[in-house]
Amino acid sequence: MKRKISTTLLCGVAIIALSACGAKKEEAGGTAQTPKAPEVKKDPFTLSVFGFGSAQDNEFDQRYREVLERKYPHITFKYIPQSSGNSLAEMVARGETPDLIRTDIPNLKNNYLDLQLGSDLNALVKKNNYDLTRFNDQFIKELVEAGRTGALYGLPYPPYFPMVLTYNKGLFDKFGVAYPKDGMSWDDVYEIAKKMSRTDGANVFRGFSANIMAMLRDNPYGYPILDPSADQLFDLEKWKPLFLNFKRFYEIPGNKIEATRPAEINDAFKKGNVAMQVNQYSQYLPIPQEIDWDIVSYPSLEGAPKRMVWRGPFYWSISSTSKHKDDAFQVIMTMVSDEVQLADAKKGMLPTVASKSVQGAFAQERPDLQKKNMKALFYFQEWSPYSPKRKAGLADVPTVVQQDSMAQTFHDFASGKVDLNTGLRQLDEKLKQELAKDKSK
Structure with missing residues (x-):
């Protein structure tokens, strides 16, 4: 009986020893698996x-x-x-x-x-x-x-949304005018717009249209509309050259600006009778399939930094x-x-x-875009600066109100409703009225 108990004890010790050895071997070999923590079910x-x-x-x-x-x-x-x-x-x-x-x-x-x-x-x-x-x-x-x-x-x-110049290839082919190119100046575009503004029988073709709101807001200098630290329009004298540069396009015979801003921005180029439009490159601004279009880089002002102009x-x-x-x-x-x-x-x-x-x-999955001059989006290595914002603690005007007010000012100026000085003075007054509203809240 004693011999039987001793044998049983020895076997038990041996089993424990083997188990321990096995555990040490697994630990040393790195094969032991730590039990996974149960996944915490998240409440829906x-x-x-x-x-x-x-x-x-x-x-x-x-x-x-x-x-x-x-x-x-x-x-x-x-x-x-x-x-x-x-x-x-x-x-x-x-x-x-x-x-x-x-x-x-x-x-x-x-x-x-x-x-x-x-x-x-x-x-x-x-x-x-x-x-x-x-x-x-x-x-x-x-x-x-x-x-x-x-x-x-x-x-x-x-x-x-970078700014680009989009053009109607069909119209350039129709009138035998060379296509626009990357790296053009506004003077270059102006000369092309004059050539492409014409009447052909009963059809009137415009050489140029533009999203003036975006062009003024997202300018290559980073000018703000509302002064960052004073309750007024930012530096009136700096805005004048930009207004005058864009206004001359609408003085070209046959290239009168549309009656409303939305028509000029959203509808003009889609009609198929406008040769060039400057606007944001955007998936949200589709061009009708019947228009054979392409893009080139955003034009540069003479003497201005050559920059990619963008909207965030x-x-x-x-x-x-x-x-x-x-x-x-x-x-x-x-x-x-x-x-x-x-x-x-x-x-x-x-x-x-x-x-x-x-x-x-x-555009790897867009064969239609691969046929376009998409390198125009990346033509300029330097980006224009974003416009400085209002100082903390000062009354402010929503950017959407600022940009719409400035765009309307330009539209009135280009339509002959106001002269430049009057328009900019009225814009300054409008911004001050909006600031007063913000202060009264």
Whole structure:
């Protein structure tokens, strides 16, 4: 009996020893598997997203929904397009403030900050160790300066909007005039506009049209409309040469400016009887398929710096009232990731990140654009500076109001309704009235 017990004990000791040896061997060899922590199941919730244009555009679904639902299966994404009766201000008034909001510089004050929706992302950037240097630094700096408090109110997503000259190849072929080229001056464009402004039978052909609002706001000097530190129009004398340069195009016989600003900006070139239009390069400004068009670089003023003139991108921002700020920031990081921006770039959207590989993928899936002179978008290596914003603590006017007021001033000047000095004086008075409104709030 004693012998049997001793044998059993020895066997037990041997088994323990072997087990220990085996454990040490696995530990030494690195093959032991640490038990995985059970996945924490996240409670489902709905994240509302406000932005883009109409529901018919379906842009949120096309660009983001699939990747977001795959990565965040616990989140239901409710996309809310802006529509009549469904503006952001109206939604806030109804107590239906969305979690994520599309913002931009022109509307940052009136359609985000004035609605008390501003949410500083700096703490979330730090918490997630997020690298802001992956973006074009101008996009980040301009937004912070526009916010005037040092806050970061969003992350930029594609596209941004460089200025270009678009021309109707069919009309140039029809009249035997050489196509415009990259690197032209405004004087060069003016001479071409004179040649292309003509009457052919009953048809009137215009040589030139333009988005004057964008050309004045996004000027190569970075002039602001409202003075950054004084309650007045910025340096009237500096604006005069720009107004006069653009006005001469509408003095060409047969090239009268359209009766309204929207008609000049949005409709003139689409009619097919305008030879050239200067405007932003934008996916949101489609040209009819029947027009055989191409682009060249934005013209330069004689003596001015030769720069790429641009309008910045939109930004994804978080509402101050959102109960899901951490999750919302994760969603934004996905929407502006290299993966998503690479897909955007291939479709012809200019990326907001500095990644050369993402930038190099531009229009790879757009054979129609590959036939165009897309290098015109990158012709100038130097970018124009963004315009300085109002000093903190001063009354301000929404950029969208500033730019529309200046564009209307030019339209009245080009239409012969006012002379230049009167128009600029009236613009100065308009800005002061808007400042007074802001001070009275």
